[in-house]
Structures are given as structure tokens and as C-alpha cells.
């Protein structure tokens with residue numbers, strides 16, 4: 001909407017074996033036409049261990065698919081056993097990296113300060129962070145979902161200049177809708193995403209009109225079109241439905 005190119009990003013989470021990962025990229029590449037991949041940006045976010053092969057396939061065959069990682073370290077290098085730096089991901093050709101996914105906030109205790117450091121680390125390596133924000137069920141039931149989500153956005157972007165904010169992709173993912181089959185209504189998504197865009201406009205001016213804001217939470221082929229019809233929704237971060245090639249292809253063809 002409003003001149004922003006729609007973005008459909010598939011967060012594979014910790015799924016698929018290596019051969020299945022390669023097969024999924026191949027299926028996406030031959031199922032989507034050049035026109036479809038020009039109109040809509042399609043991005044896959046595999047586990048770290050698949051990135052080299054995904055890079056070889058996508059770059060080697062000049063496929064019109066983008067790819068990125070699901071997390072990165074806030075540090076550039078050093079004694080951080082098990083972590084992967086932004087520089088390593090950039091070297092593998094990643095254009096995107098998910099930051100602050102609710103599963104990492106929950107299972108790895110990532111707080112807003114760490115999320116902000118990861119956003120900076122992504123930008124420092126010329127990757128676009130896909131910054132996830134969103135409220136849990138209790139916060140929604142108390143009616144505080146907009147304030148909570150806007151505060152997460154403020155904290156994650158702290159200290160950034162407008163030209164850096166422009167490179168960020170925001171994903172509004174209400175936690176109660178992730179992997180539960182409960183999708184937010186299109187109006188619920190618009191309410192929060194509209195508020196996030198207004199906040200960006202207040203703080204960073206014109207760039208707010210160019211930042212893409214996605215919805216995430218049980219997006220499927222049969223509900224994507226109504227969500228995409230909302231004026232401030234620019235795409236979807238898709239979990240479960242993104243590892244099923246046919247389903248994800250249908251999501252990417254939401255216009256048809």
C-alpha cells in the first residue's frame with residue numbers, strides 16, 4: 001500500500017532438514033513467476049545451517065528471492081560461543097535478519113536493550129532487521145496492546161537516525177496469534193500497525209511512509225488477502241505456513 005512494495009517473509013523457525021530446505025527454495029523459485037516476484041518481495045528465513053546452500057541456490061541461479069537469518073549476535077566478534085555475528089551473515093549474502101522474535105524474547109530472555117543492540121548490529125552490516133513487536137494475551141485483554149507495542153518499537157529504535165529507521169522492517173506479531181491458529185482480525189492488525197506508523201511519523205518524519213510494517217500471526221492463504229487490504233499493512237511474517245511450499249506460494253499470490 002501507498003507505494004510500498006509488499007514483503008512476504010517466511011520464518012522457517014527450527015524446521016526442515018537440509019535437503020528439505022533446498023527443495024523448498026527450489027519449489028518457490030519455480031512456482032512463482034518473474035512478475036509475481038517483482039510485484040511482491042519474497043524472502044526466506046532458514047536456520048543458520050542452511051544459509052550457505054540457500055545462498056548458492058539463490059545467488060548462483062539469480063533467483064528473485066531474498067533470504068536472511070532468524071537472529072544475530074549484538075557483538076561483532078569474540079568469545080561468544082554458539083553465537084553468529086552480523087558480519088558472518090552479511091558475508092553469506094543475507095539481506096534480512098529477524099530481531100526480537102517473541103520466541104527469543106521468551107525462551108532466551110531477550111529484553112528491549114538487547115533487541116536494540118541487535119537492530120544496530122544488523123544495520124552496521126547493511127542488513128535490514130525485521131524487528132518483531134507485539135503483545136501477549138493479558139496485555140491485549142487489559143486494553144494496553146497499542147501502548148505496549150509502541151513502547152517496544154521506541155526501545156528497539158533508540159538512538160537511530162531517520163535514514164537508519166528507513167531500512168528497518170517492523171513486524172507486528174501479537175503473541176496470542178503466533179502458531180495458535182488465532183489470527184488477529186484485519187481491523188486489529190490495522191489498529192496497531194497504524195499506531196506504529198504514526199509513532200514513526202512523529203519521531204522520524206517522512207520516512208514513516210516508506211517503512212514497511214508486516215503483520216504476523218497464523219497467516220494462511222485463506223486469510224492473507226483481507227489482512228493485506230488494510231492500508232498500513234505491507235506484508236506478512238509467516239511461520240507455520242511458510243514451510244509448506246504450496247501454501248506459501250498462495251500467500252505470495254495474495255493479489256490474485
Ligand code: PEP
Nearest residue numbers: 178179216217218239240
Ligand atoms: C512467526 O513465528 O513469526 C509466526 C507468525 O508464526 P505463525 O505464522 O506460525 O503464527
